[in-house]
Structures are given as structure tokens and as C-alpha cells.
Amino acid sequence: MPFVLKNAGETYQRLVDKGFRDQIDRNIEVYVDAMVIKSHNDSALLKDIEETLKTLEKVRMKLKPTKCTFGVQEEKFLGYYVTKEGIQPSPEKFVELLDTTKLRSLKEMQAFNRKITALGRFIARSADKVMSLFQTLKGCINKRNFRCTPKAKRALQDLKKALRKIPTLASPTPGETLSIYLSATEESISAVLMVERQEKQWPVYVISRALQGAELNYPMVEKPVLALVYAARRLRYVPDKEYRTIVTRPEEKDGTWAGNQTWVLYTDGAASKEGSGAGLISTNPEGNKVTYALRFDFDTTNNKAKYKALLSGLRLAHKMGVKTLKVMTDSMLVTNQINGVYDTKNARMRKYATSISDVATSFEGLPIEQIKISENRRADTLSKLAATTYIHLSKKVLVEILSNCIIGEIGVGTITTKEKGWMAPIYAYLQHGLLHDNSNEAHKVKIKAPHFIIKSDQLYKRGYFRPWLKCITIAKGICVINEAHKGDTGAHEGARALTRNVLCMVLYWLTLHKEAEEITRKCVVCQTLSPVQWLPSTPLTSIFSP
Numbered sequence: 001m002p003f004v005l006k007n008a009g010e011t012y013q014r015l016v017d018k019g020f021r022d023q024i025d026r027n028i029e030v031y032v033d034a035m036v037i038k039s040h041n042d043s044a045l046l047k048d049i050e051e052t053l054k055t056l057e058k059v060r061m062k063l064k065p066t067k068c069t070f071g072v073q074e075e076k077f078l079g080y081y082v083t084k085e086g087i088q089p090s091p092e093k094f095v096e097l098l099d100t101t102k103l104r105s106l107k108e109m110q111a112f113n114r115k116i117t118a119l120g121r122f123i124a125r126s127a128d129k130v131m132s133l134f135q136t137l138k139g140c141i142n143k144r145n146f147r148c149t150p151k152a153k154r155a156l157q158d159l160k161k162a163l164r165k166i167p168t169l170a171s172p173t174p175g176e177t178l179s180i181y182l183s184a185t186e187e188s189i190s191a192v193l194m195v196e197r198q199e200k201q202w203p204v205y206v207i208s209r210a211l212q213g214a215e216l217n218y219p220m221v222e223k224p225v226l227a228l229v230y231a232a233r234r235l236r237y238v239p240d241k242e243y244r245t246i247v248t249r250p251e252e253k254d255g256t257w258a259g260n261q262t263w264v265l266y267t268d269g270a271a272s273k274e275g276s277g278a279g280l281i282s283t284n285p286e287g288n289k290v291t292y293a294l295r296f297d298f299d300t301t302n303n304k305a306k307y308k309a310l311l312s313g314l315r316l317a318h319k320m321g322v323k324t325l326k327v328m329t330d331s332m333l334v335t336n337q338i339n340g341v342y343d344t345k346n347a348r349m350r351k352y353a354t355s356i357s358d359v360a361t362s363f364e365g366l367p368i369e370q371i372k373i374s375e376n377r378r379a380d381t382l383s384k385l386a387a388t389t390y391i392h393l394s395k396k397v398l399v400e401i402l403s404n405c406i407i408g409e410i411g412v413g414t415i416t417t418k419e420k421g422w423m424a425p426i427y428a429y430l431q432h433g434l435l436h437d438n439s440n441e442a443h444k445v446k447i448k449a450p451h452f453i454i455k456s457d458q459l460y461k462r463g464y465f466r467p468w469l470k471c472i473t474i475a476k477g478i479c480v481i482n483e484a485h486k487g488d489t490g491a492h493e494g495a496r497a498l499t500r501n502v503l504c505m506v507l508y509w510l511t512l513h514k515e516a517e518e519i520t521r522k523c524v525v526c527q528t529l530s531p532v533q534w535l536p537s538t539p540l541t542s543i544f545s546p
Contacts, residue, residue, distance in 0.1 A: 019059040020052075028052060029077070036077050040173065045071065079118075086168040086202070089122055094163045103148050103156065109136060116159060120208060122166045127188040127208040129159055134210070170195055170202035178204065180231060184223035187211055191231040207231050221288055261285040262324045262365070267313045268331075268379040269305030276300045278309030279382025280316065292316065293382045306331040307352040309383065310338075314359045314366075319456070324365040328376060335370040421473045422510040423459050426452050461508045469508035477509035485519050492529075495520045 009032055016030045027048040029036045037052055039045035049070065056063065069075065074083045081088045097116065103109045113133060120126040132155040136148060172178060172195050179201070183190040193205040209230065211218075218226060266281040276299075280292040294312055296305065310329060317325050329335060336342040337353055344350045360366045373380065420427055425445045428434040431454065435442035451462050452471070460468035472480070484490055484501050493501070495516040502512060520526055 015059075019061070020055055023048075023051065023055065031078055034078060036075065036082060038082070038171075083168070086170040088168050089119055089166060094119060094166065098160055098163055100156070100160075103152070109133065109148070119163070119166070121206050122169065123159075123162050123208075124192050124203070124206055125183055125188070125190040125208055126162075126206070127190065127210045128183075128185055129155060129162065131155070131187055131210065133159075167203050169206075170197070170204055172204050180228070182224045182227045182231075184220065184227055187216065189223055189227035189230065191227050193231070193235065205235065207234055221290060262326055263317065263322045264326045264328065265313050265317060266328045266376055266379040267306070267309045268329065268376055268383045269302065269307070269309035270380070270383040271296075271300055271302045271305045272384075276305045277383050278305060278312060279379040279384075280309065280313045281379050281382070282313070282317065282320075291378075291382060303331070303333055304348065304352070305383070306334050307349065307356075310334060310368075311352065311356055311359065314356065314363075318359060318362050323363060325363055327366065327368040328371050329368065330371055330373045330376040330380070332370055335368055338368055420459075421475075423471055423473070427454070427459060430454050466503065467506055469503065469506055472507055472509050474509050474511055474515075477507070477512065478515060480505070480507060481512070481515050481519055486523065486525070492523065492526050493520075 013032055016032070016035075017024065020028055020030055024030060027038055027044075029038065035052075037045070037048050039048045074081060076082075076090065079090050079093065081090060093115065097112070097119075100112060103112060113130065116126070116130055116133075120130075123129065132149065132151040136152050176195050179194045179196070181192045181194060183192075188208065188210050190206075190208040192203055192207070194201045195204050196202075207227075207230065211223075215226065262285060264283040266283075267278065269278040270276065276296040278294040278296070280294070282290045282292065284290075292313075294309070296308065300308065306329065310327065313327070314325070333342065337344045337349065338356055344353050425436060425441070426449055429445050429449050430452065435445060453460050453462065453468070455468075459471040461471055463469055481498065481502055484505075485498055486492060495513070498516045498520065499513055502516070
């Protein structure tokens with residue numbers, strides 16, 4: 001095939017991909033006319049060579065003997081050295097970078113960035129190291145405006161130190177246990193896949209990328225999860241079940257994420273003429289804090305708000321799987337009534353105390369202590385902000401609105417079949433293996449069931465490129481889609497955009513797409529302000545005079 005023709009390389013690549021589809025990623029790697037047979041020992045090498053030659057004979061492809069080499073332990077392939085120990089970069093690639101002392105012009109900076117990007121798979125946290133170099137190119141359209149900042153000079157020296165210690169990427173063998181290390185900064189995320197051999201860890205795969213757009217606003221506690229999701233998409237050959245054991249709550253695997261560790265919860269509530277709310281600050285054993293604010297859309301007193309804050313914090317901790325929790329509050333009344341020092345005479349307060357006692361049974365340890373107001377100032381500030389207004393709160397503070405006051409609610413309740421609605425057949429099949437008497441309906445449930453999972457008596461739908469979607473009833477779904485379409489934050493979008501926004505809320509119900517089309521069709525504002533179609537509904541027919 002003459003390679004001077006257009007698309008010759010792409011056509012030839014498709015040919016070899018189809019011809020060696022049973023061997024690629026198993027014992028051979030092919031890129032256009034470059035081919036490498038990889039084997040772990042001599043006996044496997046002879047079998048792999050024999051299998052490759054049979055494939056070549058099958059697809060009627062010939063090799064040039066002068067370009068073939070067999071039985072080598074080190075060979076250059078696509079600019080990298082493939083050795084018995086692993087993969088190493090070609091020395092020509094980074095020797096030139098080590099000789100770089102200054103970056104004097106825009107062209108030199110662009111060339112340096114291209115070269116260092118090619119070596120990014122060998123450098124841990126490469127995006128964080130080259131961030132200062134990339135920032136010098138922002139807004140630098142004219143060559144005369146180029147300035148190498150002191151941060152860029154320090155980044156250049158740090159990169160040269162990292163290049164002198166470039167590791168060898170090991171090749172994992174089937175059955176080995178791999179460990180993944182995550183790292184996150186304000187502007188980048190990184191992950192390194194490691195394997196342990198002879199009491200020493202070797203890198204297998206290095207991932208690093210800069211955050212863009214809305215990703216920069218993620219809280220620090222969520223950025224490691226983003227790094228894990230990005231790594232899972234890049235490591236597509238790892239079985240999906242391994243991802244689930246990582247992404248799901250670790251306490252389900254070994255009980256060490258929250259169950260055997262003590263968390264600290266700071267709570268406070270506030271009530272005023274403008275409204276009432278609560279502030280929660282949860283601290284894990286490592287010292288990471290999660291702020292949470294609640295606004296109450298019902299009338300309450302200051303003491304009741306403090307009770308409600310404590311009750312909501314306990315329910316939130318129970319959903320997180322915390323077993324040992326230490327509660328800090330500045331309310332003397334709440335602390336002494338729950339600990340039994342004060343008598344609870346008020347009937348309403350007695351209901352709150354009873355509800356807290358019911359939730360407390362799900363914890364192995366739940367000490368409640370009174371602290372000074374000065375020590376609880378952060379939770380007090382959150383509660384007052386939520387009680388007055390929550391529009392100006394930071395995006396890193398989670399705000400939930402409680403529409404009614406329910407005291408007797410338990411953290412995880414039982415949903416009746418009537419309330420489950422369209423979810424009832426899937427619930428019955430996943431929990432008890434029950435199917436409908438009608439064979440057609442039973443067949444539909446069997447097809448849908450593998451896409452769902454039950455966690456804490458809550459049904460979730462699996463997503464291919466998004467987190468698990470929480471399943472809700474159709475009645476609740478109509479309320480959600482109405483609020484998303486024409487609520488305070490609604491933009492009267494079309495059916496497809498509206499469906500995408502609801503899925504971004506991690507919610508799902510059976511008639512989501514149908515309800516989105518129905519609400520946009522019946523919305524008066526959308527129909528009134530929609531663009532008018534001036535084209536005729538049918539093609540015009542020319543009429544000629546006789």
C-alpha cells in the first residue's frame with residue numbers, strides 16, 4: 001500500500017486492528033507498521049511468535065526479514081524503551097530538557113511544554129509541576145509580551161529534578177494486587193497506580209490533569225473522588241467490579257472508613273423573625289471538615305431549632321455510616337435533657353428527646369457534651385446565615401431546606417409498595433426474587449433489574465458515565481421537573497436540556513423523558529416566547545400561467 005495516498009495510514013491501522021484483534025492487548029501491540037510481541041518467559045515467547053505468524057499467514061501479510069528481531073529483552077518502540085523490567089522513556093527525549101537553562105522566548109516555552117507533556121506519564125503530579133509554565137502562555141498573543149515569571153523558573157528547576165529521577169513503569173502480571181494513590185490540589189488532580197514487588201512499590205500508570213471550568217469550584221473533599229473517577233475511565237481494562245469496591249463506601253468492605261473511628265459533630269440552631277435554621281460541622285478523624293446548613297420553612301423556637309439541628313446531624317451521620325460520634329453543642333438545655341440531668345416536661349421537647357434516643361440506638365457510642373459558645377462559633381454562624389438568608393453562602397456549604405417538622409421520622413424508613421409505584425416490581429425481584437404472573441411483564445422486569453441496585457432500602461439506577469441515580473416516584477419527579485423548568489432557578493429550557501439537568505441532580509424516574517416533553521409543550525411562557533416558524537409546513541408548488 002503506497003503511504004503517499006491520503007488516509008493510507010488510517011486504512012492500514014484498521015487493517016491490522018481487525019487482523020490482530022484476538023491478540024492485541026494480550027500478547028502483541030501494533031501501531032501501523034510497528035509491531036511488538038510481548039511474553040513473560042521463553043516458552044510463552046515461542047507460542048506467541050507461532051500464533052502471530054499464523055495470523056500473518058491468515059491475513060496474507062508479509063514481513064521484511066531485515067527489520068525483524070526476535071528474543072530481545074530490550075527494544076525501542078514508538079519512542080520508548082520496552083524492557084524486561086518495564087517501560088522507560090527514550091534518553092533523547094529528556095536529555096535535551098535537562099540541558100535547558102532558560103526559556104527566553106515564546107517559541108522556546110511552547111516547544112518545552114510539548115516535550116514535557118509527552119513525558120507526563122512518567123512524572124507524578126506533572127500537571128501541578130507544569131502549571132506555572134502553562135500560565136505564562138495565557139494571554140500571550142504577541143511574542144514581545146512574553147515574560148518568564150519567577151514561578152515559571154522555579155517550576156523549570158523542579159521539573160529538571162523530577163526528570164533526573166524518572167522511574168520505570170512496571171508491567172503488572174495477572175493476579176497481582178494493585179494500589180492507587182490519589183492527590184488533589186486547588187488546580188489539578190493526580191493518581192498513580194502502584195504494584196508491590198520484593199517489599200518495594202513500582203509505578204504502573206501515572207495520571208495527572210489540570211482542572212477546568214466548574215471543576216475548580218469543587219470542595220477539596222470531592223477532588224480526590226474526581227481523581228478516582230478520571231482514573232477509572234482511563235484504566236478501562238480493570239474489571240468493573242473492582243471499581244465498585246473502590247467507589248462504594250469502604251465500610252461495606254472492611255468497616256474502617258467510618259465505623260471504627262470517632263467523628264466529631266458540632267451543631268447549633270437559631271430562630272428569628274426572618275426564619276430559622278441550623279448549622280452542622282462534621283469532622284473526620286483526619287481533621288477534614290464538611291459544613292452543612294439547613295433552613296427551616298416552618299415556625300419554631302430557638303430551643304426547638306437546636307433540637308432539630310442535633311436530630312438532623314445524627315440522621316446525616318447515620319447515613320454516612322458513622323458508628324462512633326461525639327456531639328458538641330452549646331445548648332445547656334438540650335445537653336442536660338438528653339443526658340437525663342433535666343426533666344423534659346414540655347410535650348414537644350419530649351418528642352424531640354424520644355426521636356434522638358431512637359436514632360442514638362444505631363450508634364455504638366454517642367457522647368453529647370456542652371461547650372462554650374466561643375468554641376461553637378462556626379456552627380452558630382452557619383445557623384444564623386441559614387436562618388436569615390442562604391443565597392450568599394459559599395458554594396462549598398451544603399444547604400438543605402426542610403419544608404415541614406417531622407419528629408418521629410427514623411433515618412432509614414420502610415417504603416410501602418404503594419409509595420414505591422413503578423419501582424415496586426424491581427424491588428420485589430431484587431429483594432425476594434418475585435416476578436409478575438404475566439410472562440411479558442416478568443420478562444421486562446428481568447431485563448431492567450440488572451441496571452438497578454438497592455442500598456439502605458433505596459433504589460438506585462446504574463449510570464455508564466455518571467454516579468448512581470437515586471430513583472424517586474413519578475409524583476415527586478413531576479415536582480422536581482416543574483421546579484427545574486420554571487422555579488426560581490429554572491430557565492424554561494427544552495426537553496433535552498431539562499432532562500440533562502435533572503440527571504445532573506442524580507435523580508431518576510421511569511417517565512423522565514416523557515414528563516420533560518410534556519411540561520415544555522404545556523408551558524405557556526415557552527409557547528409564547530418560542531421562535532415563530534415562518535416556513536410553510538409543506539413544500540410550495542409552483543403554478544404557471546397557461
